[in-house]
Amino acid sequence: MTMRGFRFMAATAIAVAFALPAAAQTVLRFSHTDQQHGARQEAAELFAKKVEELTQGRYKVQVFCCSQLGNDPKNIEQLGFGGIDFTVSGTGSYAPHLPTLNVTALPYLVDNFAQGQAFYDRSKWLQAQFAKAPAKGFRFLATWEAGFRDMTTKTPLASPADAKGMKLRTFPNEMMRWVLEAMGFNIQIMPLPEVYLAIQQGVVQGQENPIDTIASNKFYEVAPYITLTQHVYSPIPLAISERTWQKLSPADRKAVTEAAQIAAAYSRKVVQANEEKLLADMQAHGAKVSRPPLAPFRAAVQPVYAKAREKYGADVDAALADAEAIRKQVK
Incomplete structure:
Protein backbone atom coordinates (compact mmCIF):
# COMPACT_ATOMS: atom_id res chain seq x y z
CA MET A 1 0.00 0.00 0.00
CA THR A 2 1.30 3.42 -0.87
CA MET A 3 1.74 6.08 1.75
CA ARG A 4 -0.97 8.07 0.01
CA GLY A 5 -3.37 5.10 0.27
CA PHE A 6 -2.54 4.59 3.92
CA ARG A 7 -3.24 8.23 4.69
CA PHE A 8 -6.55 8.05 2.83
CA MET A 9 -7.65 4.97 4.81
CA ALA A 10 -6.56 6.53 8.09
CA ALA A 11 -8.45 9.72 7.32
CA THR A 12 -11.53 7.72 6.36
CA ALA A 13 -11.39 5.72 9.60
CA ILE A 14 -11.16 8.90 11.65
CA ALA A 15 -14.09 10.43 9.79
CA VAL A 16 -16.21 7.32 10.35
CA ALA A 17 -15.30 7.24 14.03
CA PHE A 18 -16.42 10.83 14.47
CA ALA A 19 -19.61 10.12 12.54
CA LEU A 20 -20.61 7.19 14.77
CA PRO A 21 -23.46 8.11 17.12
CA ALA A 22 -22.70 8.39 20.81
CA GLY A 147 -45.32 22.59 53.71
CA PHE A 148 -48.37 22.73 55.92
CA ARG A 149 -51.83 22.74 54.42
CA ASP A 150 -53.87 25.94 54.76
CA MET A 151 -57.26 27.19 53.60
CA THR A 152 -58.21 29.46 50.70
CA THR A 153 -61.88 30.47 50.79
CA LYS A 154 -64.23 33.01 49.23
CA THR A 155 -65.40 34.23 52.66
CA PRO A 156 -63.52 34.68 55.97
CA LEU A 157 -62.71 31.60 58.06
CA ALA A 158 -62.02 32.73 61.61
CA SER A 159 -63.00 29.46 63.31
CA PRO A 160 -64.63 26.10 62.61
CA ALA A 161 -67.99 27.83 63.05
CA ASP A 162 -67.39 29.56 59.71
CA ALA A 163 -66.73 26.19 58.04
CA LYS A 164 -70.19 24.80 58.74
CA GLY A 165 -71.80 23.83 55.45
CA MET A 166 -69.05 25.37 53.30
CA LYS A 167 -68.15 23.30 50.23
CA LEU A 168 -64.40 22.76 50.19
CA ARG A 169 -62.29 20.91 47.65
CA THR A 170 -59.63 18.44 48.71
CA PHE A 171 -57.79 15.52 47.14
CA PRO A 172 -59.02 11.90 47.45
CA ASN A 173 -57.72 10.88 50.88
CA GLU A 174 -59.72 9.30 53.68
CA MET A 175 -57.89 10.93 56.59
CA MET A 176 -58.06 14.38 55.00
CA ARG A 177 -61.79 13.96 54.52
CA TRP A 178 -62.21 13.03 58.19
CA VAL A 179 -60.20 16.08 59.28
CA LEU A 180 -62.10 18.55 57.13
CA GLU A 181 -65.51 17.10 57.90
CA ALA A 182 -64.69 17.30 61.61
CA MET A 183 -64.12 21.03 61.10
CA GLY A 184 -67.56 21.30 59.52
CA PHE A 185 -66.84 21.43 55.79
CA ASN A 186 -68.79 19.65 53.07
CA ILE A 187 -66.10 17.93 51.04
CA GLN A 188 -65.78 17.85 47.27
CA ILE A 189 -63.12 15.68 45.64
CA MET A 190 -61.72 16.89 42.32
CA PRO A 191 -58.41 16.94 40.42
CA LEU A 192 -56.15 19.92 41.08
CA PRO A 193 -56.39 21.40 37.54
CA GLU A 194 -60.17 21.74 37.92
CA VAL A 195 -60.12 23.61 41.22
CA TYR A 196 -59.60 27.21 40.06
CA LEU A 197 -62.59 27.13 37.71
CA ALA A 198 -64.72 25.26 40.26
CA ILE A 199 -64.17 28.03 42.81
CA GLN A 200 -64.70 30.73 40.19
CA GLN A 201 -68.02 29.18 39.15
CA GLY A 202 -69.20 28.58 42.73
CA VAL A 203 -69.11 24.79 42.60
CA VAL A 204 -66.99 24.98 45.76
CA GLN A 205 -66.27 27.91 48.08
CA GLY A 206 -62.61 27.11 48.60
CA GLN A 207 -59.83 24.57 48.83
CA GLU A 208 -56.92 23.57 51.07
CA ASN A 209 -53.28 23.14 50.07
CA PRO A 210 -49.77 24.20 51.09
CA ILE A 211 -48.85 27.84 50.47
CA ASP A 212 -46.56 27.10 47.52
CA THR A 213 -49.37 25.24 45.75
CA ILE A 214 -51.86 28.00 46.54
CA ALA A 215 -49.51 30.59 45.08
CA SER A 216 -48.44 28.67 41.99
CA ASN A 217 -52.07 27.86 41.09
CA LYS A 218 -53.24 31.42 41.95
CA PHE A 219 -56.17 30.14 44.00
CA TYR A 220 -56.11 33.43 45.94
CA GLU A 221 -57.51 35.15 42.84
CA VAL A 222 -60.84 33.35 43.19
CA ALA A 223 -60.75 32.57 46.93
CA PRO A 224 -58.95 35.56 48.46
CA TYR A 225 -59.20 34.61 52.15
CA ILE A 226 -56.06 32.66 53.05
CA THR A 227 -56.38 31.18 56.53
CA LEU A 228 -53.25 29.65 58.07
CA THR A 229 -54.81 26.67 59.81
CA GLN A 230 -51.74 24.45 59.24
CA HIS A 231 -54.01 21.49 59.90
CA VAL A 232 -51.83 18.83 58.24
CA TYR A 233 -48.11 18.70 57.49
CA SER A 234 -47.93 17.65 53.84
CA ALA A 280 -46.70 38.90 51.00
CA ASP A 281 -46.89 38.61 47.22
CA MET A 282 -50.43 37.23 47.39
CA GLN A 283 -51.45 40.02 49.76
CA ALA A 284 -50.07 42.53 47.29
CA HIS A 285 -52.42 41.02 44.72
CA GLY A 286 -55.49 41.34 46.92
CA ALA A 287 -55.38 38.25 49.15
CA LYS A 288 -56.36 38.62 52.80
CA VAL A 289 -54.13 36.51 55.07
CA SER A 290 -55.25 35.62 58.59
CA ARG A 291 -53.60 33.66 61.40
CA PRO A 292 -56.50 32.58 63.61
CA PRO A 293 -56.14 30.97 67.05
CA LEU A 294 -55.61 27.27 66.34
CA ALA A 295 -57.11 25.96 69.58
CA PRO A 296 -60.69 25.81 68.17
CA PHE A 297 -59.46 23.96 65.08
CA ARG A 298 -57.43 21.52 67.18
CA ALA A 299 -60.46 20.89 69.39
CA ALA A 300 -62.73 20.30 66.38
CA VAL A 301 -60.51 17.53 64.96
CA GLN A 302 -60.05 15.55 68.19
CA PRO A 303 -62.61 12.88 67.13
CA VAL A 304 -60.38 12.06 64.14
CA TYR A 305 -57.80 10.35 66.37
CA ALA A 306 -60.36 7.88 67.76
CA LYS A 307 -61.73 7.26 64.30
CA ALA A 308 -58.23 6.59 63.00
CA ARG A 309 -57.49 4.15 65.82
CA GLU A 310 -60.65 2.22 64.97
CA LYS A 311 -59.35 1.60 61.46
CA TYR A 312 -55.56 1.64 61.76
CA GLY A 313 -55.08 0.42 65.32
CA ALA A 314 -51.51 0.26 66.58
CA ASP A 315 -50.16 2.20 63.58
CA VAL A 316 -51.78 5.35 64.92
CA ASP A 317 -50.16 5.06 68.34
CA ALA A 318 -46.79 4.16 66.78
CA ALA A 319 -46.88 7.25 64.57
CA LEU A 320 -48.03 9.49 67.44
CA ALA A 321 -45.28 8.12 69.70
CA ASP A 322 -42.60 8.89 67.10
CA ALA A 323 -44.04 12.37 66.55
CA GLU A 324 -44.14 13.06 70.28
CA ALA A 325 -40.52 11.96 70.70
CA ILE A 326 -39.45 14.25 67.88
CA ARG A 327 -41.42 17.21 69.28
CA LYS A 328 -39.45 16.83 72.51
CA GLN A 329 -36.13 16.71 70.64
CA VAL A 330 -36.80 19.36 67.99
CA LYS A 331 -38.24 22.73 68.92
Whole structure:
Protein backbone atom coordinates (compact mmCIF):
# COMPACT_ATOMS: atom_id res chain seq x y z
CA MET A 1 0.00 0.00 0.00
CA THR A 2 1.30 3.42 -0.87
CA MET A 3 1.74 6.08 1.75
CA ARG A 4 -0.97 8.07 0.01
CA GLY A 5 -3.37 5.10 0.27
CA PHE A 6 -2.54 4.59 3.92
CA ARG A 7 -3.24 8.23 4.69
CA PHE A 8 -6.55 8.05 2.83
CA MET A 9 -7.65 4.97 4.81
CA ALA A 10 -6.56 6.53 8.09
CA ALA A 11 -8.45 9.72 7.32
CA THR A 12 -11.53 7.72 6.36
CA ALA A 13 -11.39 5.72 9.60
CA ILE A 14 -11.16 8.90 11.65
CA ALA A 15 -14.09 10.43 9.79
CA VAL A 16 -16.21 7.32 10.35
CA ALA A 17 -15.30 7.24 14.03
CA PHE A 18 -16.42 10.83 14.47
CA ALA A 19 -19.61 10.12 12.54
CA LEU A 20 -20.61 7.19 14.77
CA PRO A 21 -23.46 8.11 17.12
CA ALA A 22 -22.70 8.39 20.81
CA ALA A 23 -24.00 5.73 23.16
CA ALA A 24 -27.78 5.98 23.34
CA GLN A 25 -29.08 8.16 26.18
CA THR A 26 -32.00 6.70 28.12
CA VAL A 27 -34.81 9.19 28.69
CA LEU A 28 -36.79 8.84 31.92
CA ARG A 29 -40.17 10.54 32.38
CA PHE A 30 -41.00 12.52 35.52
CA SER A 31 -44.63 13.60 35.91
CA HIS A 32 -46.12 15.88 38.57
CA THR A 33 -49.23 18.01 38.99
CA ASP A 34 -47.93 21.39 40.12
CA GLN A 35 -47.46 24.45 37.93
CA GLN A 36 -44.37 25.35 35.93
CA HIS A 37 -43.39 28.21 38.23
CA GLY A 38 -43.77 26.37 41.55
CA ALA A 39 -41.07 25.04 43.89
CA ARG A 40 -41.96 21.48 42.90
CA GLN A 41 -40.98 22.18 39.30
CA GLU A 42 -37.76 23.88 40.40
CA ALA A 43 -36.78 20.82 42.44
CA ALA A 44 -37.72 18.50 39.59
CA GLU A 45 -35.52 20.44 37.18
CA LEU A 46 -32.62 20.28 39.64
CA PHE A 47 -33.17 16.54 40.06
CA ALA A 48 -33.12 16.08 36.28
CA LYS A 49 -29.89 18.06 35.99
CA LYS A 50 -28.19 16.06 38.74
CA VAL A 51 -29.29 12.69 37.33
CA GLU A 52 -27.73 13.57 33.99
CA GLU A 53 -24.54 14.82 35.65
CA LEU A 54 -24.14 11.93 38.09
CA THR A 55 -24.77 9.26 35.43
CA GLN A 56 -22.31 10.93 33.03
CA GLY A 57 -25.13 11.57 30.60
CA ARG A 58 -26.38 7.99 30.38
CA TYR A 59 -29.79 9.10 31.66
CA LYS A 60 -31.83 12.19 30.90
CA VAL A 61 -34.92 13.03 32.94
CA GLN A 62 -37.72 14.75 31.05
CA VAL A 63 -40.03 16.65 33.40
CA PHE A 64 -43.75 16.98 32.68
CA CYS A 65 -45.49 19.45 34.99
CA CYS A 66 -49.09 20.63 35.29
CA SER A 67 -50.77 17.17 35.11
CA GLN A 68 -49.76 16.75 31.47
CA LEU A 69 -49.44 12.97 31.91
CA GLY A 70 -52.08 12.53 34.60
CA ASN A 71 -53.30 13.62 38.02
CA ASP A 72 -51.66 12.35 41.22
CA PRO A 73 -53.55 9.01 41.44
CA LYS A 74 -52.90 8.35 37.75
CA ASN A 75 -49.21 9.20 38.07
CA ILE A 76 -48.76 6.79 40.97
CA GLU A 77 -50.69 4.11 39.10
CA GLN A 78 -48.40 4.59 36.10
CA LEU A 79 -45.34 4.01 38.28
CA GLY A 80 -46.60 0.49 38.91
CA PHE A 81 -46.52 -0.59 35.28
CA GLY A 82 -43.66 1.66 34.15
CA GLY A 83 -45.76 4.18 32.23
CA ILE A 84 -43.67 6.89 33.87
CA ASP A 85 -40.44 6.65 35.83
CA PHE A 86 -40.83 9.25 38.60
CA THR A 87 -43.50 11.23 40.37
CA VAL A 88 -43.64 13.39 43.49
CA SER A 89 -46.85 13.75 45.46
CA GLY A 90 -48.31 14.10 48.94
CA THR A 91 -47.97 11.03 51.14
CA GLY A 92 -51.73 10.69 51.25
CA SER A 93 -51.83 10.24 47.48
CA TYR A 94 -49.83 7.03 47.84
CA ALA A 95 -52.22 5.73 50.52
CA PRO A 96 -54.55 3.83 48.13
CA HIS A 97 -51.57 1.51 47.56
CA LEU A 98 -50.20 1.69 51.14
CA PRO A 99 -53.21 2.41 53.38
CA THR A 100 -51.20 2.99 56.56
CA LEU A 101 -49.75 6.12 54.96
CA ASN A 102 -53.13 7.71 55.67
CA VAL A 103 -51.88 8.00 59.24
CA THR A 104 -49.35 10.65 58.16
CA ALA A 105 -52.33 12.96 57.51
CA LEU A 106 -53.38 12.98 61.16
CA PRO A 107 -54.12 16.59 62.10
CA TYR A 108 -51.51 18.62 63.96
CA LEU A 109 -49.04 15.74 64.05
CA VAL A 110 -46.09 18.17 64.20
CA ASP A 111 -45.77 21.86 64.99
CA ASN A 112 -43.18 23.18 62.53
CA PHE A 113 -41.03 22.39 59.51
CA ALA A 114 -38.07 21.10 61.53
CA GLN A 115 -40.25 18.61 63.40
CA GLY A 116 -42.01 17.50 60.23
CA GLN A 117 -38.78 16.91 58.35
CA ALA A 118 -37.30 15.03 61.31
CA PHE A 119 -40.42 12.84 61.47
CA TYR A 120 -40.13 11.89 57.80
CA ASP A 121 -36.40 11.25 58.12
CA ARG A 122 -36.26 9.51 61.50
CA SER A 123 -39.60 7.92 62.35
CA LYS A 124 -39.01 4.15 62.50
CA TRP A 125 -42.72 3.59 61.99
CA LEU A 126 -42.77 5.66 58.80
CA GLN A 127 -39.60 4.10 57.40
CA ALA A 128 -41.24 0.69 57.88
CA GLN A 129 -44.25 1.86 55.85
CA PHE A 130 -42.02 3.26 53.09
CA ALA A 131 -40.20 -0.09 52.94
CA LYS A 132 -43.45 -1.74 51.76
CA ALA A 133 -43.60 0.38 48.60
CA PRO A 134 -41.46 -1.76 46.21
CA ALA A 135 -43.98 -4.58 46.49
CA LYS A 136 -46.58 -2.09 45.21
CA GLY A 137 -44.55 -1.14 42.15
CA PHE A 138 -42.61 1.92 43.30
CA ARG A 139 -40.06 2.96 45.89
CA PHE A 140 -39.40 6.19 47.75
CA LEU A 141 -36.09 7.97 47.13
CA ALA A 142 -36.34 11.12 49.27
CA THR A 143 -38.93 13.39 50.84
CA TRP A 144 -39.33 16.79 49.22
CA GLU A 145 -41.08 19.69 50.91
CA ALA A 146 -44.50 21.20 50.28
CA GLY A 147 -45.32 22.59 53.71
CA PHE A 148 -48.37 22.73 55.92
CA ARG A 149 -51.83 22.74 54.42
CA ASP A 150 -53.87 25.94 54.76
CA MET A 151 -57.26 27.19 53.60
CA THR A 152 -58.21 29.46 50.70
CA THR A 153 -61.88 30.47 50.79
CA LYS A 154 -64.23 33.01 49.23
CA THR A 155 -65.40 34.23 52.66
CA PRO A 156 -63.52 34.68 55.97
CA LEU A 157 -62.71 31.60 58.06
CA ALA A 158 -62.02 32.73 61.61
CA SER A 159 -63.00 29.46 63.31
CA PRO A 160 -64.63 26.10 62.61
CA ALA A 161 -67.99 27.83 63.05
CA ASP A 162 -67.39 29.56 59.71
CA ALA A 163 -66.73 26.19 58.04
CA LYS A 164 -70.19 24.80 58.74
CA GLY A 165 -71.80 23.83 55.45
CA MET A 166 -69.05 25.37 53.30
CA LYS A 167 -68.15 23.30 50.23
CA LEU A 168 -64.40 22.76 50.19
CA ARG A 169 -62.29 20.91 47.65
CA THR A 170 -59.63 18.44 48.71
CA PHE A 171 -57.79 15.52 47.14
CA PRO A 172 -59.02 11.90 47.45
CA ASN A 173 -57.72 10.88 50.88
CA GLU A 174 -59.72 9.30 53.68
CA MET A 175 -57.89 10.93 56.59
CA MET A 176 -58.06 14.38 55.00
CA ARG A 177 -61.79 13.96 54.52
CA TRP A 178 -62.21 13.03 58.19
CA VAL A 179 -60.20 16.08 59.28
CA LEU A 180 -62.10 18.55 57.13
CA GLU A 181 -65.51 17.10 57.90
CA ALA A 182 -64.69 17.30 61.61
CA MET A 183 -64.12 21.03 61.10
CA GLY A 184 -67.56 21.30 59.52
CA PHE A 185 -66.84 21.43 55.79
CA ASN A 186 -68.79 19.65 53.07
CA ILE A 187 -66.10 17.93 51.04
CA GLN A 188 -65.78 17.85 47.27
CA ILE A 189 -63.12 15.68 45.64
CA MET A 190 -61.72 16.89 42.32
CA PRO A 191 -58.41 16.94 40.42
CA LEU A 192 -56.15 19.92 41.08
CA PRO A 193 -56.39 21.40 37.54
CA GLU A 194 -60.17 21.74 37.92
CA VAL A 195 -60.12 23.61 41.22
CA TYR A 196 -59.60 27.21 40.06
CA LEU A 197 -62.59 27.13 37.71
CA ALA A 198 -64.72 25.26 40.26
CA ILE A 199 -64.17 28.03 42.81
CA GLN A 200 -64.70 30.73 40.19
CA GLN A 201 -68.02 29.18 39.15
CA GLY A 202 -69.20 28.58 42.73
CA VAL A 203 -69.11 24.79 42.60
CA VAL A 204 -66.99 24.98 45.76
CA GLN A 205 -66.27 27.91 48.08
CA GLY A 206 -62.61 27.11 48.60
CA GLN A 207 -59.83 24.57 48.83
CA GLU A 208 -56.92 23.57 51.07
CA ASN A 209 -53.28 23.14 50.07
CA PRO A 210 -49.77 24.20 51.09
CA ILE A 211 -48.85 27.84 50.47
CA ASP A 212 -46.56 27.10 47.52
CA THR A 213 -49.37 25.24 45.75
CA ILE A 214 -51.86 28.00 46.54
CA ALA A 215 -49.51 30.59 45.08
CA SER A 216 -48.44 28.67 41.99
CA ASN A 217 -52.07 27.86 41.09
CA LYS A 218 -53.24 31.42 41.95
CA PHE A 219 -56.17 30.14 44.00
CA TYR A 220 -56.11 33.43 45.94
CA GLU A 221 -57.51 35.15 42.84
CA VAL A 222 -60.84 33.35 43.19
CA ALA A 223 -60.75 32.57 46.93
CA PRO A 224 -58.95 35.56 48.46
CA TYR A 225 -59.20 34.61 52.15
CA ILE A 226 -56.06 32.66 53.05
CA THR A 227 -56.38 31.18 56.53
CA LEU A 228 -53.25 29.65 58.07
CA THR A 229 -54.81 26.67 59.81
CA GLN A 230 -51.74 24.45 59.24
CA HIS A 231 -54.01 21.49 59.90
CA VAL A 232 -51.83 18.83 58.24
CA TYR A 233 -48.11 18.70 57.49
CA SER A 234 -47.93 17.65 53.84
CA PRO A 235 -44.49 16.94 52.35
CA ILE A 236 -44.13 15.19 48.99
CA PRO A 237 -42.07 12.00 48.76
CA LEU A 238 -40.37 11.40 45.41
CA ALA A 239 -40.94 7.89 44.06
CA ILE A 240 -39.38 5.88 41.24
CA SER A 241 -41.06 3.04 39.36
CA GLU A 242 -39.78 -0.27 40.68
CA ARG A 243 -39.50 -1.49 37.10
CA THR A 244 -37.17 1.41 36.35
CA TRP A 245 -35.19 0.82 39.52
CA GLN A 246 -34.56 -2.82 38.64
CA LYS A 247 -33.11 -1.78 35.28
CA LEU A 248 -30.51 0.51 36.86
CA SER A 249 -26.99 -0.61 37.65
CA PRO A 250 -25.85 -0.28 41.29
CA ALA A 251 -23.84 2.81 40.33
CA ASP A 252 -26.83 4.42 38.62
CA ARG A 253 -29.11 3.59 41.55
CA LYS A 254 -26.67 5.42 43.80
CA ALA A 255 -26.56 8.37 41.39
CA VAL A 256 -30.35 8.66 41.14
CA THR A 257 -30.73 8.45 44.93
CA GLU A 258 -28.08 11.12 45.43
CA ALA A 259 -29.82 13.38 42.91
CA ALA A 260 -33.12 12.87 44.76
CA GLN A 261 -31.52 13.81 48.08
CA ILE A 262 -29.86 16.92 46.62
CA ALA A 263 -33.20 18.04 45.22
CA ALA A 264 -34.91 17.25 48.54
CA ALA A 265 -32.50 19.50 50.44
CA TYR A 266 -33.14 22.25 47.90
CA SER A 267 -36.90 21.75 48.08
CA ARG A 268 -36.93 21.95 51.87
CA LYS A 269 -34.83 25.10 51.92
CA VAL A 270 -36.78 26.91 49.20
CA VAL A 271 -40.32 26.07 50.36
CA GLN A 272 -39.64 27.05 53.95
CA ALA A 273 -37.75 30.23 53.02
CA ASN A 274 -40.32 31.35 50.45
CA GLU A 275 -43.49 30.95 52.50
CA GLU A 276 -43.60 34.46 53.99
CA LYS A 277 -42.55 35.99 50.66
CA LEU A 278 -45.33 34.15 48.83
CA LEU A 279 -47.87 35.29 51.42
CA ALA A 280 -46.70 38.90 51.00
CA ASP A 281 -46.89 38.61 47.22
CA MET A 282 -50.43 37.23 47.39
CA GLN A 283 -51.45 40.02 49.76
CA ALA A 284 -50.07 42.53 47.29
CA HIS A 285 -52.42 41.02 44.72
CA GLY A 286 -55.49 41.34 46.92
CA ALA A 287 -55.38 38.25 49.15
CA LYS A 288 -56.36 38.62 52.80
CA VAL A 289 -54.13 36.51 55.07
CA SER A 290 -55.25 35.62 58.59
CA ARG A 291 -53.60 33.66 61.40
CA PRO A 292 -56.50 32.58 63.61
CA PRO A 293 -56.14 30.97 67.05
CA LEU A 294 -55.61 27.27 66.34
CA ALA A 295 -57.11 25.96 69.58
CA PRO A 296 -60.69 25.81 68.17
CA PHE A 297 -59.46 23.96 65.08
CA ARG A 298 -57.43 21.52 67.18
CA ALA A 299 -60.46 20.89 69.39
CA ALA A 300 -62.73 20.30 66.38
CA VAL A 301 -60.51 17.53 64.96
CA GLN A 302 -60.05 15.55 68.19
CA PRO A 303 -62.61 12.88 67.13
CA VAL A 304 -60.38 12.06 64.14
CA TYR A 305 -57.80 10.35 66.37
CA ALA A 306 -60.36 7.88 67.76
CA LYS A 307 -61.73 7.26 64.30
CA ALA A 308 -58.23 6.59 63.00
CA ARG A 309 -57.49 4.15 65.82
CA GLU A 310 -60.65 2.22 64.97
CA LYS A 311 -59.35 1.60 61.46
CA TYR A 312 -55.56 1.64 61.76
CA GLY A 313 -55.08 0.42 65.32
CA ALA A 314 -51.51 0.26 66.58
CA ASP A 315 -50.16 2.20 63.58
CA VAL A 316 -51.78 5.35 64.92
CA ASP A 317 -50.16 5.06 68.34
CA ALA A 318 -46.79 4.16 66.78
CA ALA A 319 -46.88 7.25 64.57
CA LEU A 320 -48.03 9.49 67.44
CA ALA A 321 -45.28 8.12 69.70
CA ASP A 322 -42.60 8.89 67.10
CA ALA A 323 -44.04 12.37 66.55
CA GLU A 324 -44.14 13.06 70.28
CA ALA A 325 -40.52 11.96 70.70
CA ILE A 326 -39.45 14.25 67.88
CA ARG A 327 -41.42 17.21 69.28
CA LYS A 328 -39.45 16.83 72.51
CA GLN A 329 -36.13 16.71 70.64
CA VAL A 330 -36.80 19.36 67.99
CA LYS A 331 -38.24 22.73 68.92
